[in-house]
Amino acid sequence: MYNEAKEKYAALGVDTEQAMARLMKAPVSLHCWQGDDVRGFDTDPTKPLTGGIQTTGNYPGRARTPEELMADIDMVLKLCPGMKKLNLHANYAIFDDANGGWVDRDKLEPKHFKKWVDFCKERGLGCDFNPTFFSHPKCDPLTLSSPNEETRRFWIDHGKACIRISQYLAEELGQPCVMNIWTGDGFKDIPADRMGPRMRYKESIDEILSEPFDFNKVKPCVESKVFGIGVEAYTVGSAEFSLNYAAANPGKCIPLMDNGHYHPTEVVSDKIPALLVFFPEIALHITRPVRWDSDHVVLFDDETREMAKEIVRCGGLDGRVKMALDYFDASVNRVAAWTLGFRNWQKALLNALLTPSDSLKADQDAGDFTAVLVRQDELKTLPFGAVWDEYCRRCGAPLDGTWLDTVRQYEKEVLSQR
Numbered sequence: 001m002y003n004e005a006k007e008k009y010a011a012l013g014v015d016t017e018q019a020m021a022r023l024m025k026a027p028v029s030l031h032c033w034q035g036d037d038v039r040g041f042d043t044d045p046t047k048p049l050t051g052g053i054q055t056t057g058n059y060p061g062r063a064r065t066p067e068e069l070m071a072d073i074d075m076v077l078k079l080c081p082g083m084k085k086l087n088l089h090a091n092y093a094i095f096d097d098a099n100g101g102w103v104d105r106d107k108l109e110p111k112h113f114k115k116w117v118d119f120c121k122e123r124g125l126g127c128d129f130n131p132t133f134f135s136h137p138k139c140d141p142l143t144l145s146s147p148n149e150e151t152r153r154f155w156i157d158h159g160k161a162c163i164r165i166s167q168y169l170a171e172e173l174g175q176p177c178v179m180n181i182w183t184g185d186g187f188k189d190i191p192a193d194r195m196g197p198r199m200r201y202k203e204s205i206d207e208i209l210s211e212p213f214d215f216n217k218v219k220p221c222v223e224s225k226v227f228g229i230g231v232e233a234y235t236v237g238s239a240e241f242s243l244n245y246a247a248a249n250p251g252k253c254i255p256l257m258d259n260g261h262y263h264p265t266e267v268v269s270d271k272i273p274a275l276l277v278f279f280p281e282i283a284l285h286i287t288r289p290v291r292w293d294s295d296h297v298v299l300f301d302d303e304t305r306e307m308a309k310e311i312v313r314c315g316g317l318d319g320r321v322k323m324a325l326d327y328f329d330a331s332v333n334r335v336a337a338w339t340l341g342f343r344n345w346q347k348a349l350l351n352a353l354l355t356p357s358d359s360l361k362a363d364q365d366a367g368d369f370t371a372v373l374v375r376q377d378e379l380k381t382l383p384f385g386a387v388w389d390e391y392c393r394r395c396g397a398p399l400d401g402t403w404l405d406t407v408r409q410y411e412k413e414v415l416s417q418r
């Protein structure tokens with residue numbers, strides 16, 4: 001079946017071998033927080049998630065310790081083809097007697113992530129990082145934009161600590177570390193002052209980025225958002241704020257777009273090329289919003305495919321677009337959710353690499369919009385599945401229709417015992 005598919009794609013000028021080889025070298029960051037509903041290990045895990053994000057569902061088997069989370073990540077890595085990085089949040093610091101025990105987020109050090117470094121080294125993974133500006137008593141509820149200087153200082157110090165940790169991760173693992181700044185700072189109702197919090201937010205990020213780091217190793221990002229639960233009326237780090245912050249700080253900061261963070265009629269697929277006109281590098285959080293920023297599991301749906309196509313045809317796979325997953329579903333088996341989303345993003349990228357973009361562009365430039373319409377639509381029924389299966393085989397990953405049984409077995413033996 002693969003050989004037949006290979007010929008069909010070749011007839012369109014697409015080299016399936018090249019597409020698979022290219023995809024195997026494109027890192028995608030796997031978010032650690034799908035495994036435990038974004039709880040982490042540094043505060044009381046029974047406390048609710050705050051900062052405008054929410055997991056829904058109470059499916060059994062959530063990882064409760066670093067060891068459980070690592071075991072679950074290992075299962076996901078085994079079930080997914082392609083090149084992976086790990087994406088950690090600061091609240092996943094690991095404290096033990098050997099490293100001096102618990103410290104608050106403003107005092108975090110590289111040593112609190114040593115076990116994660118060992119984990120990544122053993123598996124040949126790079127690692128991305130995120131300061132955690134939510135689910136903490138020092139959210140008042142604002143963080144970097146707070147008018148309270150003590151609060152703001154605490155969170156700035158947290159951000160600076162995270163820069164140092166990101167540099168450590170990059171140096172230890174020999175791959176750049178994307179460090180994403182996202183806060184849920186905002187207001188439920190119409191604010192009396194919109195600019196003040198944004199001025200403070202800017203000054204706070206300026207201070208965080210004044211911490212010395214090598215931009216070849218650490219890639220600080222600012223992630224924008226339109227609204228969150230409990231902060232419906234106003235978000236400090238809006239799209240305009242974040243884009244302009246990154247634009248005003250070249251060589252220090254890059255913009256991050258999460259495709260759940262826009263009005264439901266906006267699409268990030270269209271924003272990717274717009275940003276790549278101006279920014280040498282951009283970062284993405286790939287998720288699936290259902291009516292709001294619900295962070296449903298990524299599917300192989302139209303917009304996911306379109307985003308992947310824009311990355312590929314704009315040359316984003318060569319490192320210009322940093323790709324990370326960001327969703328968390330607690331209503332189904334978490335390992336299955338993690339795996340399905342990662343595999344679907346791989347599928348979307350492979351589908352994009354199998355698109356005859358050059359000839360489609362030529363049709364568009366020649367004004368032959370009829371050909372663009374017909375040819376793009378007919379691509380949908382090409383034997384993509386046969387190439388996907390071959391890609392999984394070559395990566396040593398299970399084929400569609402087989403991996404869920406492995407997850408069920410793992411659930412029976414491991415997850416259900418928790």
Ligand SMILES: C[C@H](O)[C@H](O)[C@@H](O)C(=O)CO
Binds near residue numbers: 182293
């Ligand atoms: C856990 C992440 O930092 C979080 O999901 C953030 O990236 C976001 O998208 C919040 O809505």
Ligand SMILES: [Mn+2]
Binds near residue numbers: 223258285326
């Ligand atoms: Mn995000």
